[in-house]
Amino acid sequence: MKTLIIEDEEQAISALMAEIQYHCPELEIVGIAQSVKDGAEKIRMLEPELVFLDIQLSDGLGFDLLNLVKDKHFHLIFTTAYSQYAIKAIKFSAIDYLLKPIDGNELREAVKRAIQSSQQDYKKKLETFLQNQLNFGRKKIALPTSDGISIFELESIIRCSSEGNYTCVYFVGGKKMLFAKTLKEFEEMLGQSGFERVHHSHIINLDHLTSYTNKDGGYVILSDKSTVPVSQRKKAQLLAILNNFNG
Known part of the structure; x- marks a missing residue:
């Protein structure tokens, strides 16, 4: 070679x-x-x-x-x-x-x-x-798709959920797409851009977070009315982030 x-x-x-x-x-x-x-x-x-x-x-x-x-x-x-x-x-x-x-x-x-x-x-x-x-610093991300490469605004992403070795990404407007990337890979790429992993199977965009409740072990409600569970291990970290929203 x-x-x-x-x-x-x-x-x-x-x-x-x-x-x-x-x-x-x-x-x-x-x-x-x-x-x-x-x-x-x-x-x-x-x-x-x-x-x-x-x-x-x-x-x-x-x-x-x-x-x-x-x-x-x-x-x-x-x-x-x-x-x-x-x-x-x-x-x-x-x-x-x-x-x-x-x-x-x-x-x-x-x-x-x-x-x-x-x-x-x-x-x-x-x-x-x-x-x-x-796109670094431009609030965009490029993701490989079956047709090539698509560019997405980070603000259009509401949440990501694990599907084994794949990740399902949920967008504003109800669209969702499956990508051949693990949730860990998405966490590494999005972790410094306002996204938070609140559960071993879920990452949320904090800009789309509307509320948190302690019921049923704790969960968040997002802008599309979807609910995502918050693990006990991630709860303290999430609450600390929420407490800083006003300051």
């Missing part, structure tokens, strides 16, 4: 190459780039099948590089020393990332997933990620 490393630190390059040679001999390192500009040029020139991309480069972000590349016919694994740096969008889009220093076992598993995934599937994941990066 033709592999390109895009990383601006010599020590990190040497460390990653050593881990690849030891744990992933099936990878052929065809080039190294150390900047956004050089990385985009080498992708076009070398046509790699797999790219290891550092998030923070000397002349910009790895995300900037991806926006420069028109034809993204490669699998992608992000590398970063910053555990909080856009990790939510990366994880939600199901793109692999490795935290530095690179762990050999995690590297091998990420490469295995890349080899087993179809290029079409990876391209859709990458498009979803880039859209979510674009």
Whole structure:
């Protein structure tokens, strides 16, 4: 598998190459780039099948590089020393990332997933990620659907409920859609945007919360008149949030 490393630190390059040679001999390192500009040029020139991309480069972000590349016919694994740096969008889009220093076992598993995934599937994941990066801070979210990728305003989402390995999202106006994402993945993506997990099977949009009652163990009523149970473990946290509404 033709592999390109895009990383601006010599020590990190040497460390990653050593881990690849030891744990992933099936990878052929065809080039190294150390900047956004050089990385985009080498992708076009070398046509790699797999790219290891550092998030923070000397002349910009790895995300900037991806926006420069028109034809993204490669699998992608992000590398970063910053555990909080856009990790939510990366994880939600199901793109692999490795935290530095690179762990050999995690590297091998990420490469295995890349080899087993179809290029079409990876391209859709990458498009979803880039859209979510674009929407970061704009109160929107990109979700992969059977037809492609749909963009939703966060304020249009009332609640999310677990359906095993899927999540049902309920929207303003009565529409609901099923997505191939776990509730935990939605929690990681929406947790800092006014959404709260009040039960192991439910996440609610606090902007759509109309009331809370202690009856029947405790539950909330939302703007669409739906009711959602609140678990004992989550009750204190929810009440603390409600008590802060006025202050």
